[in-house]
Amino acid sequence: MTTRRNFTVAAGVAAGVLAAPAIARAQTLKWRMVTSWPKRLPGPGMSAERIAERIRTLSAGKLDIAVYAAGEVVPAFEVLDAVGNGVADIGHTASFYWQGKMPASSFFTTVPFGLTPGEHVAWVDAGGGQALWDELYAPFGVKPFMGGNTGVCMGGWFRRELKSLADLRGLKLRTLGLGGEVYRRLGVTPQTTPPAEILMSLQSGVIDGAEFVGPGTDIALGLYRVAPFYYYPGFNKPNGTGECIVSLKAWNALSDDLKAIIAHACATEANYALAEMERLNAQALAALVNEHNVKLATFPEGLVAAARAQANDVLSELAGRGAATGKVHASYAAFRERTAPWSRVSIESVLRARGT
Secondary structure (H helix, E strand, C coil), rough: CCCHHHHHHHHHHHHHHHHHHHHHHHHHHEEEEEECCCCCCHHHHHHHHHHHHHHHHHCCCCEEEEECCCCCCHHHHHHHHHHHHCCCCEEHHHCCHHHHHHHHHHCCCCCCCCCHHHHHHHHHHHHHHHHHHHHHHHHEEEEEEEEECCCCCCCCEECCCCCCCCHHHEEEEEECCCHHHHHCCCCCCEECHHHHHHHHHHHHCCEEECCCCHHHHHHHHHHHHHCCEEEEECCCCCCEEEEEEEHHHHHCCCCHHHHHHHHHHHHHHHHHHHHHHHHHHHHHHHHHCCCCCEEEEEHHHHHHHHHHHHHHHHHHHHHHCCHHHHHHHHHHHHHHCCCCCHHHHHHHHHHHCCCC
C-alpha cells in the first residue's frame, strides 16, 4: 500500500509539473503590432520596437508583442483599420494619416505653424488633449496614446533649389497632413507616398521632392542621394508625435495592471524618443552637410509668409467641419494662444540670447 500511495503522490506531482508550463502559456497574451514604418527605422520604427519590449519586460512576459513592419501584415496606411477591426491588437503609426476619416486626427500629430513638441505634450497630457483624442478615436474601435516623438521636423527635400514661391508651383511633393494641404494651396501636387517608397519615387521621378521627418530619420531613407536641397523651417510639421493605438476590444479585456503597463510603456517612449531624436537629429544633420554635401537652406521668406496665410485659412475652414473637429480645434487653438507668450519669453528668448 505504501508503494501504491507513493506512486499516486508522485504521479500527482508529475502531473502538476507537466501542467505548469501549460498554465503559464495560457496566461501569456500574444499580440501583433502592425506599424506604418520600415523595419527598425530610426525614430518611429524604433519607438514601436521599444514599446513592445518594455511591455514584455514590465509584464514579465504576460503580454508578448510581435512587431511587424509596414507591408508585412497590412500596408502603412491601413494600421487604424487593422487594429480597429481586430486584424492586429496594437499599432504604431501617426494620427494625421487618418485625416480623410476624421479631419481632427491631424491635431494629434502636428499642425502647420502649430504647437512645438513641448507645447504639444503639455496640451495632450495636461491641457485636455488626451480626453479629446480618446473620444475622437472611440468610434473606430481603438484607444490612442502618445508613443514617440520625432521632434521638430524639416520642411522637405527638393531635387532643385527654391529661389521663390513660384519655384514650388507644379512640383510633385510627398507630403501629408494639414501641412500637405498648405503645400497644395501653394501650388504643389501632394503625393501620399508610404515611407518605404519615398526614395524609389524620387529616383524614378514620380515625385520631385519629399517631406518626411527630420535628419535623424531621413538620413536612414537615403533621400539625400537624389534630392540634395534640404529646407527649413519645418512650418508644415513643427512637432512629430507618433501614436500607439490599442484595440478597444483587446484593451477592455485586459487586467488593470496590464493596462497600466501599456500606458507607462507608451509614456516612457514618448519622453525617451524625443530625447533620442534630439541627439540623432543633431548628429545626422552634421553628417548630411559635412559628409554627404547636402545643401541646407532656409525657405525664401515670401514662401513662409504665404504658407502662414494659407495655414490660417486651412485651420479656419477645418474648424467648421463638424462638431468633433470644431471641438478639438478650439481646444488646440486656445492652448496655443495661452502658451505662445510664455514660449516667446522662455524658449525663443533663450535661443536668441545664447547666440548658437
